[in-house]
Amino acid sequence: MLMVAPSASLEYFDKAIENYEAAYGNTKRGIFRMLSEYSRLSKKLGQGLIPLLKTNYDDSTSQFKAGLVLAEDSFTKLSEYLKDSDQATRARHDLLLSNLIRKFKSYYYISDAKHNSQKRDFRRAYEQWTRACELSGTTIENLKAHPQDISVSTKWTLTGEHQTNLGWKSLAEAQMYRDRGDWDNALLILNRARDEWDEAGLSYLKTRSLLAEGLQEEVVRLTPLIDSVVYDIERERKLVEKITTLEAQLSNLIQNTSSGSVNIDVSSKAIADSVSITQQNTEIVTKLENKIKVIVDEVLPQLDKLTLPADRKAEISREARDLVDSTDHGKAYMDKARRFVGQLGKVATEVGTAAAPLVPIIAQLSALVV
Numbered sequence: 001m002l003m004v005a006p007s008a009s010l011e012y013f014d015k016a017i018e019n020y021e022a023a024y025g026n027t028k029r030g031i032f033r034m035l036s037e038y039s040r041l042s043k044k045l046g047q048g049l050i051p052l053l054k055t056n057y058d059d060s061t062s063q064f065k066a067g068l069v070l071a072e073d074s075f076t077k078l079s080e081y082l083k084d085s086d087q088a089t090r091a092r093h094d095l096l097l098s099n100l101i102r103k104f105k106s107y108y109y110i111s112d113a114k115h116n117s118q119k120r121d122f123r124r125a126y127e128q129w130t131r132a133c134e135l136s137g138t139t140i141e142n143l144k145a146h147p148q149d150i151s152v153s154t155k156w157t158l159t160g161e162h163q164t165n166l167g168w169k170s171l172a173e174a175q176m177y178r179d180r181g182d183w184d185n186a187l188l189i190l191n192r193a194r195d196e197w198d199e200a201g202l203s204y205l206k207t208r209s210l211l212a213e214g215l216q217e218e219v220v221r222l223t224p225l226i227d228s229v230v231y232d233i234e235r236e237r238k239l240v241e242k243i244t245t246l247e248a249q250l251s252n253l254i255q256n257t258s259s260g261s262v263n264i265d266v267s268s269k270a271i272a273d274s275v276s277i278t279q280q281n282t283e284i285v286t287k288l289e290n291k292i293k294v295i296v297d298e299v300l301p302q303l304d305k306l307t308l309p310a311d312r313k314a315e316i317s318r319e320a321r322d323l324v325d326s327t328d329h330g331k332a333y334m335d336k337a338r339r340f341v342g343q344l345g346k347v348a349t350e351v352g353t354a355a356a357p358l359v360p361i362i363a364q365l366s367a368l369v370v
Contacts, residue, residue, distance in 0.1 A: 013043035030081035034093055037074045037081070041100050044070060048107055054345030055366045057115035064108035071101045106135050113168065118366075122175040129169035136162035156206040157215075163200035164219060167193045174229065183237045187230060194226050218363065228291065286329070292337050293324045295365055299344065300324075302361070308347065316347055341365045 020036035023029075048063035075097050082090045113128035140158055143150045170193035177186035197219050204216035303317050323340050326333060344362050 010043055010046050013039045013046065017043070030084060031089075034078070034081040037077070038096070038100070041067065041071050041074060041104075045100070045103060045107070048104075048111070050349055052107065052111055053348055053362075055114075055341065055362060056345070057111050057118060061108060061111040061115050064104055064111055068101065068104040068108055071097070071104050075101065102135065102139060106132055109135065110165070110168075113172065117172060117175075120175075122172050122179065126169060126172040126176060129165060129172050132165045133162065133169050136165050153207040153209050156203045157209070157211075160200045160203035160207070160215060160219075163196050163203060164215075167196035167200060167219075167222070170196060171226070171229070178229075178233055178236070181240065183233055186233055190226055190230055190233075194223065197222055197226075221361070221363070224291075228288075231287075289329065289333050292365065293326075295361060296320050296323050296337075296340070299361055303347075306347065308350065312347075312350075316343055319343060337365070 016039040017036050020032045020039060024032035024036065044063065044067035048060045048067060050060075051057070051063065052060035078090070078094060078097060082093060085093075109128045109132035113125045113132065116122070116125040116128065136158065140162055143155065143158065170189050174186045174189040174193065177183075177189065201216045201219045204213065204219065207213075297320075299320050300317060303313060303320065306313065308316075319340050323336060326336060328336060341362060344365070348362060
């Protein structure tokens with residue numbers, strides 16, 4: 001749908017609504033009112049996809065939820081609008097509207113899941129990814145019953161989308177285990193997420209379409225996200241083990257002190273471990289910042305290829321270079337990175353499909369700056 005700049009596509013839908021309403025006024029044929037409804041719903045879908053692309057998940061979730069209500073309301077009007085049409089026409093429009101409702105539901109679940117992941121509410125994210133997977137899985141099963149009604153490209157695209165959803169669901173589940181300190185299960189489920197995304201990539205390749213190949217590249221770029229979470233889990237496990245040991249040593253130190261017998265070796269060891277843990281936390285933050293710098297550095301060549309006003313291109317390039325060369329650390333650096341991701345999302349919105357190479361980079365950076 002958004003094969004041009006998103007804002008321009010919304011204007012096309014406005015024009016379509018105007019034309020179909022005029023046709024209905026001249027002919028009183030319900031089919032034109034139905035086509036007007038499709039255009040209105042497609043515009044609403046676009047209004048949700050724009051903030052979703054910009055990783056503004058709060059806004060996109062609201063748009064998709066409102067669109068779902070409108071689509072379900074349109075479904076109740078279907079028989080009235082098409083009362084003068086033959087059965088085949090009614091069945092065809094019934095299917096088209098059902099697909100629109102499915103899209104609104106799917107995007108709502110996905111958007112809300114990502115919104116909750118941003119807030120680190122992984123339980124709610126897992127629930128929404130589960131609903132998205134149930135919906136995409138049911139769609140595939142329904143299509144299997146009518147293989148003659150679906151192209152090979154559509155079949156593998158829908159399969160890839162389902163497998164992508166399964167990977168995100170597994171990632172949310174792994175984060176839940178991580179929060180509980182169940183490192184082994186978290187790592188096991190992360191391996192499952194990796195396999196599901198690998199399968200999604202293969203499915204997209206089987207479509208032999210340029211659009212799906214772009215989706216395949218986006219899935220491939222999700223692998224570093226899993227690597228990052230695995231690294232963090234391994235480090236957290238080691239830190240927790242060290243902290244547990246440190247607490248035991250401190251407890252022993254306090255007991256010895258209260259009894260008048262201070263063990264200097266234990267005291268020195270406790271201090272050394274405390275310093276070591278602080279250093280390790282600093283290393284984790286530094287590695288995360290360096291990963292962001294590497295990804296942002298990849299953005300710079302892509303920006304040169306975009307069709308943007310010279311001053312706008314210079315501004316975003318300057319912000320990217322500033323982020324790569326920044327000497328800030330911790331909260332100051334992450335705040336700067338979040339602002340840059342927001343600016344990058346706006347650029348992607350402005351240039352439409354020409355920004356396709358930026359989309360997976362934006363998604364990867366968004367996951368790191370949560």
